[in-house]
Amino acid sequence: GENVEQHPSTLSVQEGDSAVIKCTYSDSASNYFPWYKQELGKRPQLIIDIRSNVGEKKDQRIAVTLNKTAKHFSLHITETQPEDSAVYFCAATPGDYKLSFGAGTTVTVRA
Amino acid sequence: EAGVAQSPRYKIIEKRQSVAFWCNPISGHATLYWYQQILGQGPKLLIQFQNNGVVDDSQLPKDRFSAERLKGVDSTLKIQPAKLEDSAVYLCASGKGVNEQFFGPGTRLTVL
Numbered sequence: 001g002e003n004v005e006q007h008p009s010t011l012s013v014q015e016g017d018s019a020v021i022k023c024t025y026s027d028s029a030s031n032y033f034p035w036y037k038q039e040l041g042k043r044p045q046l047i048i049d050i051r052s053n054v055g056e057k058k059d060q061r062i063a064v065t066l067n068k069t070a071k072h073f074s075l076h077i078t079e080t081q082p083e084d085s086a087v088y089f090c091a092a093t094p095g096d097y098k099l100s101f102g103a104g105t106t107v108t109v110r111a
Numbered sequence: 112e113a114g115v116a117q118s119p120r121y122k123i124i125e126k127r128q129s130v131a132f133w134c135n136p137i138s139g140h141a142t143l144y145w146y147q148q149i150l151g152q153g154p155k156l157l158i159q160f161q162n163n164g165v166v167d168d169s170q171l172p173k174d175r176f177s178a179e180r181l182k183g184v185d186s187t188l189k190i191q192p193a194k195l196e197d198s199a200v201y202l203c204a205s206g207k208g209v210n211e212q213f214f215g216p217g218t219r220l221t222v223l
Contacts, residue, residue, distance in 0.1 A: 001169075006153075034211070043202065043214040044154065089153050097142055098167055099212065101153030 002027040004092050006102025014110050019077040021105045023090035026071070030092040033066060033073045034099070038087045047088075048075070080109045113137065115215035117203050123221045129191040132218045136184065136205030142166075144212060145178055145188050146202040154202055160186065190220075198222045 003026040013019045025033075031052035036044035050057045050064045050073065057064050061080075066073040073092075077084055087106050091099040116135040124130050136143050141162050146154035157176065159167040162183040171178070175194070180186040190197055200219050204212040 004153075036214075043216050045214070046211060049211070091153075097206065097212075098156055098159060099154075101155070103153050104151070 002030055002092050002094060002098075002100035004090060004100050004102045006090050006105055008105060009103065010106045010108070012108045012110060013080050015080060015082060017080055019075075019080055019084070019107055019109075021075045021088055021090065021107075022072060023074070023092075023102050024070075024072040025092040025100075027092070027094050028068075028071065029094040030071075032093050033064070034091050035062075035064060035075050036089045036091065036101075038089065038104075040086075044089060077107075080107075082109050082111055085109045115203055115205050115213055117201075117215040117218055119218055120216060121219050121221075123223065124193055125223050126195055127192040129189065130193055130220065131187050131189045132201050132203075132220075134186045134188070134203030134215060136186070136203070137207075137213055140205035140207050140213075141183070142206045142212075143180055143186050144204040144206075145186070146204065148200045148202055148217070150199070157188070193220075193222045195222050 006023045034049035037047045038044040061078045063076045087104045089104050090102040093099050118133050143160045145157045148154045157171045158178045160180040163180045178188045200217040202217045203215040206212045
């Protein structure tokens with residue numbers, strides 16, 4: 001099955017700076033890569049996703065890049081704000097709807 | 112659009128007891144998932160339903176866990192008997208297809 005590794009496990013950034021989270025996957029058949037944000041005690045919520053036929057996708061301050069050859073993808077958050085503080089999970093699926101999640105990155109934005 | 116509903120939100124039981132969780136997916140979503148999220152980890156898929164049929168239950172500990180989705184709508188997940196290591200948040204998610212999954216608020220289970 002798919003194995004997703006995520007780094008770093010914790011990330012502390014100054015408000016206004018950028019944050020980058022990286023994930024690698026093992027199954028070359030994976031073709032869908034979502035990112036979820038989970039605030040303390042709340043449900044994971046999809047913030048952005050990318051499919052294997054696209055190399056980069058951007059939505060306001062959030063962007064995701066995908067390198068299929070190297071089997072890694074990254075989440076970029078620019079101009080971080082305190083409300084960006086949360087746990088972020090990457091995931092991958094080979095198209096059978098079964099998501100394999102990374103272990104999560106706890107992002108803390110310092111005011 | 113109403114979201115995925117789960118109940119109860121919290122449950123505390125002693126080891127070897129039984130417990131059941133309920134999930135009501137978003138209307139029209141054929142696919143339903145149960146995940147286990149242990150503190151500090153990402154969600155781990157336990158079982159996936161397509162309508163009322165099981166698509167994948169390869170990571171479900173079948174000696175103690177069971178799940179059903181009668182009539183292809185609501186689903187229940189049962190643990191019998193519970194162990195200490197079952198303490199986790201149990202998340203239900205549903206999807207219409209094309210991968211995107213919507214999560215419910217979860218049930219936090221504590222086994223003492």
